[in-house]
Amino acid sequence: MSKKPVRVAVTGAAGQIGYALLFRIASGEMLGKDQPVILQLLEIPDEKAQNALKGVIMELEDCAFPLLVGIEAHSDPMTAFKDTDYALLVGARPRGPGMERADLLAANAQIFTVQGKALNAVASRNVKVLVVGNPANTNAYIAMKSAPDLPAKNFTAMLRLDHNRAASQIASKTGKAVAGIEKLAVWGNHSPTMYADYRFATIDGQSVKTLINDEAWNRDVFLPTVGKRGAAIIAARGLSSAASAANAAIDHMRDWALGTNGKWVTMGIPSDGSYGIPKDVMFGYPVTCEGGEYKIVQGLEIDAFSQECINKTLKELTDEQDGVKHLL
Numbered sequence: 001m002s003k004k005p006v007r008v009a010v011t012g013a014a015g016q017i018g019y020a021l022l023f024r025i026a027s028g029e030m031l032g033k034d035q036p037v038i039l040q041l042l043e044i045p046d047e048k049a050q051n052a053l054k055g056v057i058m059e060l061e062d063c064a065f066p067l068l069v070g071i072e073a074h075s076d077p078m079t080a081f082k083d084t085d086y087a088l089l090v091g092a093r094p095r096g097p098g099m100e101r102a103d104l105l106a107a108n109a110q111i112f113t114v115q116g117k118a119l120n121a122v123a124s125r126n127v128k129v130l131v132v133g134n135p136a137n138t139n140a141y142i143a144m145k146s147a148p149d150l151p152a153k154n155f156t157a158m159l160r161l162d163h164n165r166a167a168s169q170i171a172s173k174t175g176k177a178v179a180g181i182e183k184l185a186v187w188g189n190h191s192p193t194m195y196a197d198y199r200f201a202t203i204d205g206q207s208v209k210t211l212i213n214d215e216a217w218n219r220d221v222f223l224p225t226v227g228k229r230g231a232a233i234i235a236a237r238g239l240s241s242a243a244s245a246a247n248a249a250i251d252h253m254r255d256w257a258l259g260t261n262g263k264w265v266t267m268g269i270p271s272d273g274s275y276g277i278p279k280d281v282m283f284g285y286p287v288t289c290e291g292g293e294y295k296i297v298q299g300l301e302i303d304a305f306s307q308e309c310i311n312k313t314l315k316e317l318t319d320e321q322d323g324v325k326h327l328l
């Protein structure tokens with residue numbers, strides 16, 4: 001018997017990430033090749049954006065995806081999020097050359113109070129929310145705080161791009177395939193302060209730390225490369241990352257919905273106090289997923305260098321939270 005369709009809302013659907021994301025959701029790469037989907041697409045109420053969205057919808061139709069059983073175009077989150085089971089909040093202004101994430105906070109924060117309230121009012125009570133629009137952690141925090149009737153654990157921020165970037169750098173340093181990497185963690189904010197931590201990681205069963213055995217590379221090359229990768233892509237393309245961001249969003253939602261079979265992945269989630277992070281801070285943690293729920297990997301030893309890195313990214317997040325207090 002075929003499965004009941006699920007509703008997937010995507011904001012910023014006519015943007016760059018939207019264009020790299022929607023076709024993969026509709027083809028079943030996110031929720032499984034047996035899961036029909038209805039796309040509920042939101043764009044701003046602007047003629048150009050709505051026209052662009054129409055064009056994307058025409059292309060989706062022209063793919064004749066067997067799993068795509070409905071497509072809706074919206075300009076109001078109150079209709080776009082109606083009964084939605086999954087919400088990918090991508091729509092926001094991206095960073096341009098020379099801009100830091102903090103510059104985006106003022107521009108984008110308001111979007112997430114409005115969308116959090118709309119999710120609170122009309123979405124499925126089990127909705128799984130992923131915030132991609134930057135600054136992703138704080139936007140997710142704003143949306144969560146604006147939706148008091150939904151469980152806080154349903155709101156997450158995208159750290160998976162940092163996780164995937166870190167995995168790729170480790171594979172290239174060790175000369176091994178990225179598929180062999182397990183137990184990688186990224187702590188904190190989706191920003192240059194994130195702490196990609198390979199102390200526990202293995203590649204083909206061997207310790208990554210032992211294989212690399214180079215603390216200076218970790219500190220002076222690996223962490224800055226992963227942390228500044230977004231800016232490097234903006235400098236090279238003149239536009240922020242899109243296909244890799246969409247890919248990370250697919251990975252995040254797929255793993256959350258379908259499980260990781262014990263494998264660690266990184267998700268930005270509201271802290272439950274684990275590892276001394278104050279409750280509700282939207283923090284990148286290593287997690288495993290099973291039965292539609294994520295669980296923080298517990299009991300990891302935090303050495304002095306790691307604590308210093310975690311403190312730094314936490315401070316940035318609590319400063320960002322302070323900066324949006326007046327909106328909540």
Ligand SMILES: NC(=O)c1ccc[n+]([C@@H]2O[C@H](COP(=O)([O-])OP(=O)(O)OC[C@H]3O[C@@H](n4cnc5c(N)ncnc54)[C@H](O)[C@@H]3O)[C@@H](O)[C@H]2O)c1
Nearest residue numbers: 012014015016017091092093094132133134136158161245
């Ligand atoms: N978390 C991550 O790892 C990560 C990675 C890459 C990009 N991003 C962020 O994702 C966001 C989108 O990037 P992009 O390259 O697709 O940008 P884009 O400018 O190409 O597209 C954004 C789209 O969002 C729409 N939009 C703006 N406000 C909206 C609103 N209130 N409701 C609905 N739609 C709205 C715009 O009209 C536009 O079409 C940016 O904030 C970017 O910084 C995050």
Ligand SMILES: O=C(O)C[C@H](O)C(=O)O
Nearest residue numbers: 095134229230231240241
């Ligand atoms: O860095 C940016 O502004 C875009 C995105 O968050 C990225 O990491 O590529």
